[in-house]
Amino acid sequence: MRPSHAARPHGLQPPRRLRRFAGHLPRYAALLAAIGIWAVPVLWVLATSLKARTDIFTIPPRLWFAPTLEHYRTALGTVDVSRSIANSALVGMLTMGLTLLVSVPAGYAYARVRFPYREPLFFYTLFTQMAPPVGFLIPFFLVLSRLRLLDTHVGIVLIYLTVTLPFAIWLVTTYFLDVPRELEEAALVDGCSRLTAFVRVVLPQTYGGVAVTAILSLINAWNEFVYASVLTGARVRMAPVAIFGFLTTEETLWGPFAATAVMIMGPVILVAFVMQRHIVRGLTLGALR
Amino acid sequence: MTRRTQSSADARQAPPGVLAAPAPGALRAVPRRRPSHDEARFGLLLAGPSLLVLGLVSTLPLAFLVAVTFFRIEVTRPWATGFAGLTNYATMLTDPRFWHSLRVTAVYTVTSVALQVVLGLAFALALAGEMRGRHVLRTAVLLPMVLAPVVVGLVWRTLLLTPRYGLLDYLATVLGVGSHSWLGDPTLALGAVIVLHTWQWTPFAFLVFTASLAALPVEPFEAAMLDRATAWQRFRYITLPLMRPAIVTVVIIRTIVALRAFDAIYAATGGGPGTATEILNLYAYRVAFNGLNLGYGATLTVTLLLVTAAMTVLFGRLRGAVESPA
Numbered sequence: 066m067r068p069s070h071a072a073r074p075h076g077l078q079p080p081r082r083l084r085r086f087a088g089h090l091p092r093y094a095a096l097l098a099a100i101g102i103w104a105v106p107v108l109w110v111l112a113t114s115l116k117a118r119t120d121i122f123t124i125p126p127r128l129w130f131a132p133t134l135e136h137y138r139t140a141l142g143t144v145d146v147s148r149s150i151a152n153s154a155l156v157g158m159l160t161m162g163l164t165l166l167v168s169v170p171a172g173y174a175y176a177r178v179r180f181p182y183r184e185p186l187f188f189y190t191l192f193t194q195m196a197p198p199v200g201f202l203i204p205f206f207l208v209l210s211r212l213r214l215l216d217t218h219v220g221i222v223l224i225y226l227t228v229t230l231p232f233a234i235w236l237v238t239t240y241f242l243d244v245p246r247e248l249e250e251a252a253l254v255d256g257c258s259r260l261t262a263f264v265r266v267v268l269p270q271t272y273g274g275v276a277v278t279a280i281l282s283l284i285n286a287w288n289e290f291v292y293a294s295v296l297t298g299a300r301v302r303m304a305p306v307a308i309f310g311f312l313t314t315e316e317t318l319w320g321p322f323a324a325t326a327v328m329i330m331g332p333v334i335l336v337a338f339v340m341q342r343h344i345v346r347g348l349t350l351g352a353l354r
Numbered sequence: 355m356t357r358r359t360q361s362s363a364d365a366r367q368a369p370p371g372v373l374a375a376p377a378p379g380a381l382r383a384v385p386r387r388r389p390s391h392d393e394a395r396f397g398l399l400l401a402g403p404s405l406l407v408l409g410l411v412s413t414l415p416l417a418f419l420v421a422v423t424f425f426r427i428e429v430t431r432p433w434a435t436g437f438a439g440l441t442n443y444a445t446m447l448t449d450p451r452f453w454h455s456l457r458v459t460a461v462y463t464v465t466s467v468a469l470q471v472v473l474g475l476a477f478a479l480a481l482a483g484e485m486r487g488r489h490v491l492r493t494a495v496l497l498p499m500v501l502a503p504v505v506v507g508l509v510w511r512t513l514l515l516t517p518r519y520g521l522l523d524y525l526a527t528v529l530g531v532g533s534h535s536w537l538g539d540p541t542l543a544l545g546a547v548i549v550l551h552t553w554q555w556t557p558f559a560f561l562v563f564t565a566s567l568a569a570l571p572v573e574p575f576e577a578a579m580l581d582r583a584t585a586w587q588r589f590r591y592i593t594l595p596l597m598r599p600a601i602v603t604v605v606i607i608r609t610i611v612a613l614r615a616f617d618a619i620y621a622a623t624g625g626g627p628g629t630a631t632e633i634l635n636l637y638a639y640r641v642a643f644n645g646l647n648l649g650y651g652a653t654l655t656v657t658l659l660l661v662t663a664a665m666t667v668l669f670g671r672l673r674g675a676v677e678s679p680a
Contacts, residue, residue: 095480096487103557104494107501109521110509122519171404180397186405193412195662199616199639200655203648204418227411234404259396288502290617295643305504312508319512326509330501337496345492348499349561 107330114323121319136320137328140311146325149307153287153329156218156303160225160286161279164233167226169275172237173263177249187238194231198291201227205296216298224292229282236281236347240274241267277347280340284333304329422652429646442653452654454629455637459658461544462619462633463612466551470608471601473552474559479589482567495557503554507621510550511537515622537623540630547619547631554618555611559604566600567593599673606669613662634658 113121115132141147174180175187205224206215214220244267252262268275293303308329311322337344426438446452481491498506514522515536527533536546574592583591616635619625625632625640632640635658642651 092480092485093487095477096485096491099477099481099560100487100491100494102553103497106509106514106521106553107497109513113513124518124524126521126524167404167407170400174397174400178393178397178400180394180401183397183401186401190404190408193408195610195659195666196412196416197614197635197655197659197662199635199642200419200652200659201415202639203422203642203652203655204415207648208415208418223411226407227415230404230408231412259393263400284500288500288504290502290504290620305502308505308508312512317512322508322512326505329505333500333502334497337500338493341489341492341496344496344500345561348496349558349565 107334110323110326110330113319114327116320118320136324139318140321140324140328143310143321145302145307145310146304146321146328149302149304150328152218152297152301153304156221156225156301157283157286159218159222160229161283163222163226164229164282165275165279168230168233168237168278169268170263171234173241173267175234175238176241177246177263177267178259190231190234193227194235196227198228202291202295205292209296215296216300218301221293221297221301221303224296225286225289228289228292229285232285233278233282236278237271237274240271240278243274244270273343277340277343280336280344281347284336287329287333419652420656422649423656425649427648429648438649442650445650446653446657451629451632451637452634455632455634458544458629458631459613459633459635462548462551462615462631463609466548466555466612467605467608469548469552470556470559471604473556474563474604475597475601477556477560478563478567479593482564495560497557498554499557503617504621506554507550507618510546510618511622515546538627540627543623543627543630547622550618550622551612551615555608559608562600562604563597566597570596602669602673606666606673609665609669610662613658613665634661 112128112130114136115134116127116130117133117135120127120130171190175183175190209215209220209224212220214223248270249262249267252266253259257266288305289303290305293306297303297306304325308322308325311318311325423442424438424440425436426441427435481488512520514520517523517533517535520536523533523536534542537543570593574596575588578588578592614635615633616639619631619633620636620639623631625636629637634654638651638654638658641647641654645651
């Protein structure tokens, strides 16, 4: 592999391990740079949320400080924030549940069942994810206000299905395509009905994929902002909208803002950490958002 | 070059062919036998609810949206409401702010997608193969992709870019670039939001390229080593051509997403200062929900949708050409 090195007299070379380390140095520098670029801003938010007011605005920035939870108390003491987080969690869960209920059978049908117009319908499903949220705000606003569903949990959950459903159907279909066909053929030979073969035999094989779909749907609904900003108000305020409350033109409350940001990002980061492999696959496979 | 032969686990994760929406025919794996009546009913029963929901929350609103573009609907002037024919479109074509926002959108999209591809490829090449600390990296790069874009935008606006107190502004001062009003200065703001978008989405390019690098065949590289090709030659004449489908896929997906970007830029600058970072999406939002001119706002978003759809078709052709070279 490296003839030039081998040709050199042995005694003149630095110890092997050191040499190997030096050879890898640029790669580890790149690794550190990448981790720094993408992790430091997030860690910085966490640090800020734990700093006392005076420490936040110290220049140069303090890396060592006495951590305090006062900003979390302030943020959660604001009725708006604690309620909006509860709202976001509830709406996220409901959206996730409905999304799975509808997307899992659809995914199975697209992957395994022959029915008329299957391919055009599948592409129609994919096409719906091009929905421009800013444009859709206009019809949604007009229709929801007519139905008296503005600023209600039901209304926003229905709207969030436009965000989660096309992606979920697509993702779940790819997971069903991965299941060996022999499995359900054997089940059918054994006398199972199509429905039993799907629910009892094929579905258990894709629990992992369904879980990833569930998590990504939940994250999408939890993070959504455009629809929430216009279609919900004081009653059903969502967390990504409520956080703006700390950054008004009169005052900028960095501490409580950072604390709220941590509370919004924290659960997602935890999930991302635990399921990183699966989420990476799900995101790179179908991230047509 | 032993790093091409790394664990096949990574390779299995994302075969390069299926990174985006499947090509036509992707569903053909279903058995060839003639669909029975029961089978067809079963399929429609399973897919039906999803079609019903998508029809109600996606296609119907789209039809409504297109219809609205032919009307004059201004909430502040209800008496002026009425059928307007193509007036909204005519207004748009002579609206300098529309053309400006189209230019901003183009600059924003092209620059940030190019940066994502170049940086993603550079990091993927530098970090290919087994390494200690890879799982830390995997978690780190996942962060910007899964966090709420609106929160990310706000964090950049405050904790990172605020003059004097922001972390990045402090770094710029230390590095001798000096403290600037990054988001308040019209000439810097567009660059700043491009950097922000690039930060958010380079991880996507990195992850896709890492997976497809790991799946490259080893033989061409072994042959090149025997021929004593330089590292640059191996990259230029082997890696790059083999990676082309993955690069095209990333460009397509990232372009479509960049065209639709809204949350982060809204949170960071709101389109300002003035109209310096006003992409088409933001202009439409301002017209419809600050100016309450729904008809014209709808026209702008329909235009954006048409641009996005045209790009999708164009890219689809392009990808077809790449995957089956003449």
